[in-house]
Amino acid sequence: MQHFRNYILLFLIIPFMALAEDGSQLWLRYPVNPKPRNIVNSNSKSPTIEIAKKELNQHWSGQVVDLKIDKFPENFKDGYRIISTPKKISILAKTDLGLLYGSYHLLNLQQQKTNFSNLKLEEKPSYDIRILNHWDNLDGTIERGYAGHSLWKWEDLPSKISPRYEEYARANASIGINATVLNNVNASPNMLREDYLKKVKVLADIFRPYGIKIYLSVNFSSPKVLGGLQNSDPLNQEVQKWWKDKAAEIYRMIPDFGGFLVKANSEGQPGPQDYGRTHADGANMMADVLKPYGGIVMWRAFVYSPSKEDRAKQAHLEFVPLDGKFRDNVIIQIKNGPIDFQPREAFNPLFGALRKTSEMVEFQITQEYLGQANHLVFLAPLFKETLDSDTFSDGKGSTIAKITDGTLRPAKLTAIAAVANIGEDTNWTGHHFAQANWYAFGRLAWNHNLTSEQIADEWIKMTFTDQQNFVDPVKKIMLTSRETAVDYMMPLGLHHIFAGGHHYGPEPWGDYKGGRPDWSPVYYHQADAEGLGFDRTKTGSNAVSQYFPPLNEIYGNIKTTPENLILWFHHVPWDYRMKDGKTLWDELCYKYDSGVQNVRNYQRIWDQIQPYIDSQRFSEIRDKLKIQAKDAVWWKDACLLYFQTYSKRPIPSDIEKPVHQLEDLKKIKLNMGHHN
Numbered sequence: 001m002q003h004f005r006n007y008i009l010l011f012l013i014i015p016f017m018a019l020a021e022d023g024s025q026l027w028l029r030y031p032v033n034p035k036p037r038n039i040v041n042s043n044s045k046s047p048t049i050e051i052a053k054k055e056l057n058q059h060w061s062g063q064v065v066d067l068k069i070d071k072f073p074e075n076f077k078d079g080y081r082i083i084s085t086p087k088k089i090s091i092l093a094k095t096d097l098g099l100l101y102g103s104y105h106l107l108n109l110q111q112q113k114t115n116f117s118n119l120k121l122e123e124k125p126s127y128d129i130r131i132l133n134h135w136d137n138l139d140g141t142i143e144r145g146y147a148g149h150s151l152w153k154w155e156d157l158p159s160k161i162s163p164r165y166e167e168y169a170r171a172n173a174s175i176g177i178n179a180t181v182l183n184n185v186n187a188s189p190n191m192l193r194e195d196y197l198k199k200v201k202v203l204a205d206i207f208r209p210y211g212i213k214i215y216l217s218v219n220f221s222s223p224k225v226l227g228g229l230q231n232s233d234p235l236n237q238e239v240q241k242w243w244k245d246k247a248a249e250i251y252r253m254i255p256d257f258g259g260f261l262v263k264a265n266s267e268g269q270p271g272p273q274d275y276g277r278t279h280a281d282g283a284n285m286m287a288d289v290l291k292p293y294g295g296i297v298m299w300r301a302f303v304y305s306p307s308k309e310d311r312a313k314q315a316h317l318e319f320v321p322l323d324g325k326f327r328d329n330v331i332i333q334i335k336n337g338p339i340d341f342q343p344r345e346a347f348n349p350l351f352g353a354l355r356k357t358s359e360m361v362e363f364q365i366t367q368e369y370l371g372q373a374n375h376l377v378f379l380a381p382l383f384k385e386t387l388d389s390d391t392f393s394d395g396k397g398s399t400i401a402k403i404t405d406g407t408l409r410p411a412k413l414t415a416i417a418a419v420a421n422i423g424e425d426t427n428w429t430g431h432h433f434a435q436a437n438w439y440a441f442g443r444l445a446w447n448h449n450l451t452s453e454q455i456a457d458e459w460i461k462m463t464f465t466d467q468q469n470f471v472d473p474v475k476k477i478m479l480t481s482r483e484t485a486v487d488y489m490m491p492l493g494l495h496h497i498f499a500g501g502h503h504y505g506p507e508p509w510g511d512y513k514g515g516r517p518d519w520s521p522v523y524y525h526q527a528d529a530e531g532l533g534f535d536r537t538k539t540g541s542n543a544v545s546q547y548f549p550p551l552n553e554i555y556g557n558i559k560t561t562p563e564n565l566i567l568w569f570h571h572v573p574w575d576y577r578m579k580d581g582k583t584l585w586d587e588l589c590y591k592y593d594s595g596v597q598n599v600r601n602y603q604r605i606w607d608q609i610q611p612y613i614d615s616q617r618f619s620e621i622r623d624k625l626k627i628q629a630k631d632a633v634w635w636k637d638a639c640l641l642y643f644q645t646y647s648k649r650p651i652p653s654d655i656e657k658p659v660h661q662l663e664d665l666k667k668i669k670l671n672m673g674h675h676n
């Protein structure tokens with residue numbers, strides 16, 4: 001009887017389990033072979049090869065696979081070659097990690113239902129270091145994290161090990177990510193305490209076979225705060241010794257430790273300037289202690305202070321004079337835009353401006369300024385827009401991709417970073433579609449020539465289904481979603497008109513008198529009776545002068561500035577005629593409206609694809625789209641009603657009328673508090 005009851009219970013539970021599509025599997029939804037197989041041969045042996053074998057034996061349903069270490073040129077790095085015949089598939093690489101990457105590629109192709117007869121492909125990474133930056137704090141919170149608490153359970157480590165550590169490593173390895181910074185750039189000095197390093201070591205050991213190296217954000221004041229020294233002056237020999245000893249301690253525990261990420265003299269963080277030294281003095285001190293172990297310093301260029309100078313100009317002003325003064329194991333980590341991960345920014349003029357120093361891009365995967373975990377915004381188009389931007393630093397064709405990947409500059413180091421959106425939520429990233437942004441970063445770090453469309457296509461097929469009736473409409477949503485968000489939040493080059501603190505909703509009226517002007521929305525949009533936008537031409541802050549010719553001329557002239565950046569570079573009269581003949585004011589109204597309309601359309605499309613996917617993910621995404629549609633209206637009403645108090649012009653009659661009152665919107669205070 002008891003037996004029987006158990007059976008009944010099983011019958012009830014099994015179908016339920018099959019339906020429980022909670023997103024925890026990410027894009028790694030490889031079918032599992034019903035019977036154990038033994039189909040992999042290899043001329044190499046290592047924990048990494050063991051992983052490759054395990055993955056293929058469990059999930060590969062085709063012919064025998066040969067994993068072979070072979071001779072390849074130096075610059076092949078962790079690349080691989082896949083060659084198939086009807087009987088056998090060979091994966092060839094220079095390193096074991098290359099073979100693992102090739103194995104994942106094979107499984108991905110299988111999942112996308114690729115034809116394997118006579119497959120011949122070769123891949124090698126665009127960047128040496130493909131790194132995630134976690135902004136995770138030691139207390140388990142995540143700065144700008146929207147997917148729950150940190151994955152890293154510092155309290156439990158080193159003894160208790162979450163299964164998610166390995167799942168995390170596997171997911172990253174499957175898309176070629178090979179490095180990670182575990183902690184927030186606003187770094188606690190405690191990160192370097194011996195007890196924490198022991199915990200870090202455990203993670204490093206788990207990540208190693210998956211080819212993932214650990215880096216840490218360090219607090220510049222660590223010698224003083226942690227070591228009890230008088231100061232943390234980089235030219236003080238005791239300070240230098242402290243760092244030297246610390247490096248030795250780290251490398252004793254983690255021999256392949258990657259290095260340090262440093263946010264110094266930025267937003268109140270300590271740095272070399274506290275002692276009258278330069279960023280180069282600070283970076284070089286750390287570079288010197290890491291050098292013997294092959295470690296590197298990623299020194300951030302995200303610096304600005306509450307000065308009279310346009311915030312967009314400050315990093316360039318600070319770093320260009322230091323070009324050539326950095327050690328060769330220092331790389332300057334530069335945010336894609338000169339302000340801060342806005343829905344759209346002009347690219348950062350520092351790219352290409354450092355001729356003797358390695359430069360890398362920092363993107364943000366976590367959608368701090370793009371609706372966080374509530375809005376569906378596919379970021380590949382944003383990443384591509386930056387990478388494909390031509391800086392003209394070395395003539396036409398000097399794209400940011402080519403400057404940072406070593407093509408144009410014989411860079412000792414090439415790297416690309418992004419701020420992760422990963423947390424302990426079951427689906428990892430809060431929104432199911434936010435997984436696509438993690439995926440897209442990994443894919444572009446591996447190959448920046450991929451198109452957004454290719455990436456979306458792969459991801460949809462791997463994550464959901466390859467049925468065309470699903471793939472096509474969903475791809476359309478993804479590929480237009482970033483522009484849609486720009487339209488309902490900050491079209492035409494508007495930027496940073498978010499509510500202070502949480503950066504979620506609109507607050508164009510924000511004017512934090514007495515606080516920092518460069519944290520106030522009114523500083524960025526400059527609305528007045530005449531017009532809208534930040535004059536960065538010669539008559540204004542002259543930020544345009546930081547761009548190489550002919551861009552300085554192009555951006556300096558309102559007629560030649562791309563309209564999607566017109567308010568970034570110019571203060572534009574309300575009745576200025578745009579290229580389509582509309583006035584600026586009308587254009588603004590139609591842009592906001594089109595953003596709203598697009599989200600509504602996404603909702604309609606989503607309802608139609610219901611038959612093709614599981615109910616859990618269907619409804620969770622549907623609910624998020626509902627929030628997004630509501631927020632889009634909130635943005636449109638807040639911005640148009642507020643800007644209308646300056647433009648004094650009517651909202652065109654064919655546009656949906658605001659449903660809110662400006663005064664009510666001004667009262668909204670979300671309880672999400674943060675400093676700026």
Ligand code: BDP
Nearest residue numbers: 143144185186263302340341
């Ligand atoms: C901004 C965030 C802030 C970060 C800072 C940074 O609002 O929380 O600390 O960037 O990148 O985007 O250092």
